[in-house]
Amino acid sequence: MRFLLVTTILAGLTFGKVSYGQKAKELRRFQPQEVKQGVAVDESYFYVINNHSLTKHTKSDGKQVAAWNDTTGLLKHMNSGVVLGKKLYCTHSNYPDVPMASSIEIFDTGTLKHIGSHSFGLFPGSATWADFYQGHWWVCFANYSDKASAEGRDNRWTTLVKFTESWQQVEAWSFPANVLQAFSPKSSSGGTWGNDGLIYCTGHDKPELYVLKLPERGHTLHYVKTIPTISEGQAFAIDRSVKSKLILYGITRNDNYVVVSEID
Template sequence: MRSHHSRTNASLFLFLLFSLTSQAQKVTEIRRFQLKEVQQGVAVDQTHFYVINNHSLTKHSKSDGKQVAAWQDTTGLLKHMNSGVVVGRKLYCTHSNYPDVPMASSIEIFDTRTLRHIGTHSFGLFPGSVTWADFYEGYWWVAFANYSNKSMAEGRDNRWTTLVKFNSTWQQLESWAFPANVLQAFSPYSTSGGTWAPNGLIYCTGHDKPELYVLKLPERGHTLQYVKTISTISEGQAFAIDRSSKEKQVLYGITRNDNYVIVSVVE
């Protein structure tokens, strides 16, 4: 006879699965660009998009995907760049020592015009690997991932994944946990991409699944609130919302197995 505990776990799993799929919303592909290497993520501004790989960046025209600039780390100091966001004329890329432990992270800063490396901010040893960052309403919002696989820190799994709010000079102000159903969808990995959307909600991705998870800050408590799931064409990893598009919500995402940058719109 099954125990009450087993039935409860099964019911909880079905509830979490339903809550992730019941509000699914699809997007429509606009165009795609196949490039030489697309492995970690993409950032975007008014005229160009930027492909982020472990140790390199490329800048491309939004109209035809033509590469107009490139940067390659030649120091050996960078191990795993994850995502990027354009603020003004600067591209801020998240970087970590993943899959090493103890986890250590930094923000690497580049000039969007030339892709020249112009600055860095080190988080040092931190309880998580930085995977994405966004600048919104005068604050930095930074996700620190933990994993439920061989890369997990001692005594931690992906439930320790955290969104941290910093002021403009990187002083930590607040932090939030991620909701259980989204962590289940991430598992055994964690959040790989994220940004604030123009509608005032947080969009984030996991490692592989073609889904965006929409969250919001809670009215009370310490855990982000789940809103809905949006089915996507791009597959997890770091993505960007094109904030220069005022009429439609345009997403830039990637597929790593065939090196595509995919542009889509939320209907």
């Protein structure tokens, strides 16, 4: 009983304002030719996202089966992606240019053909991740402390915005101070809703996953816990085809790995 009690306390040990709970166990990794921004995943494939290119790979062995490159010069900095049905939605911004402008670029998952775009135009932040949950779009618009002089804002201006399906803004929330400190001097690079109704997000560099939830009142997301990860910050994906486990696809950009891990 004493051992069980100590283990339970350690599992939820809180250091200051940061609570460390679960951990990640690596399952496998793949090394595509280039992995710089993030990864998205569906039932059979994962999709590597770079600034202005995409590659599609089998989940079984990482074999590349399709690729797409922007030949127009119109795309500058794709950040993350989420697969909904047969479409891959990628957030895109003009980072590091100012004033900040963003869009969502839409691709057919079968062919990786570009099939659509939604422009936010000039917006007080760069769109870094998006998800569709409970009938609404949720988009993170990042601000950066090391770019504060450009527009007079630091990463405290990072915001999660809720839109209707037809892109009408409904609500918005700021991020908690301890998570912003963990992001600093950058901002949130990846995020998604989990099957448990919690928000999972990453920063730019640290191998950590931050778990948040909507507040009962007020305008700031509520911090739940931090989960140490094997993959770095940057855009990640939760494999929603696996219902019984929390399977994470993340990246290590310096050596071009896609890392598959289980959060237990």
